[in-house]
Amino acid sequence: MVQTLIDGTNFLIILSVDRGQIPKILMKIPSNDNTAKCGNEKSTCKIPGCFFHEIEKLKQYSGRNFKHNKNELTQRIYELANTTIFDDKLPKKIEIIWNKKMLHTAGLCIANEIQNLKKERYARIHISLKVCDSAVRIRDTLIHEICHVASWLIDGVQDSHGDSWKFYAKKCNEIHPELPMITRCHNYRINYKIYYECIQCSARVGRYTKSLNTERFLCTRCKGTLVMVPLLRKDGTPIQPYVRPFAMYVKQNYRKVMHEMPHYFHGDVMKKLSKDYIAEKKEKSLNLF
Template identity: 50%
Template sequence: MEVTWNKKMRKTAGYCVTGQRRGVEVQRYARIELSEKVCDSAERLRDTLVHEMCHAATWLINGVRDGHGQFWKLYARKSTVVHPELPMVTRCHSYEINYKYQYECRKCKNKIGRHSKSLDTQRFVCALCTGQLVLLTSQKNATPVRTELNPFAAFVKENYGSTKKELVGMSHGDVMRKLSADFASKARL
């Protein structure tokens, strides 16, 4: 039986693919796919693998695809009897998924997790209250920190477009020098 890692599964811990090849005789097969993103610890990997092996057993041994039905429950109970030191095999996982990137709503403090930095905070808002989303970054101890623009970065963000139009044909470096001078004179006031 083949067991592979799947980079695309973002919330599902594992999946058992079953099928059959027809030839001289019908041959059943099962393949297990595990999520790289969700199975990120030895315990999660073990529990997910046992769960998916129960699905594979129902098909390979009994020729039945019954989801989490009576045959699946039979193999789940058998695994608990054989290995009582392991947690019981459950129907669904309740894993807290560890996202690389976290966004937080400024209004309601709702958190949204992403595996990539794909959320454009200029275009998307909080689904709960339509508040502005802010990217949180992780410190070395994995606690999220709010990323706020420093005053100069905020000034550049606000004024770059108009300054670029004002200095048509000038290089990015020239535009930044002008913005730097404008910011310095504004700061002195």
């Protein structure tokens, strides 16, 4: 499995995450850098049609286009890698799955045999929706995982980051020197939406939602209390928390409606709440006149 990294305030922590095993911390690197360092930033390959070196500049894979075109991007990367690095020895198409639940792991290669008489080998790739949030990260993660795919489908070897994988990783860097050095670990810093900070030692914990219960969860370093770091606008001014009237209505009425409709699903309860909310709003506006 891909080795990955979670963020800290002052450190990048590289984890070893192997199947069925507890992640182990391999190293801590003092850093504020949020980007992957390229193995050879200056030289690029001269392969016609290669877009690896300019991937971050391509408009169709940046900004709001990123989400729309990321499936196309993964297939393009796979096809280009297959042709230029693996001599078209890999299948024309491969199953690439966007995994919503992988939060600390950038990518994962599932390699196995079909349980039939032929025992055909197959592989599929999981890409983390959360960690791979840019075209560059998709490219680097995918190339890393394709090396595992090649190791299994071409050589029949499943040795994690062993000699076979290293051979293909080295070949990738030789043919595409514009790629960062392909190593066992990705040095990605995960872009969390929400951060919690310890009031004692200022250590930070990242989350994708405001799900962390600060009354129960304390700082792992000093057992201090954690507080949510205020969200900031682009100009640096804090975003004032504001509960929308509908959200407030749901909070006040959800339990009541749920008891009135015990055999209904959550979606039905929410539909009723939204209807009631609109009706109550209309009634209030009529009363004003």
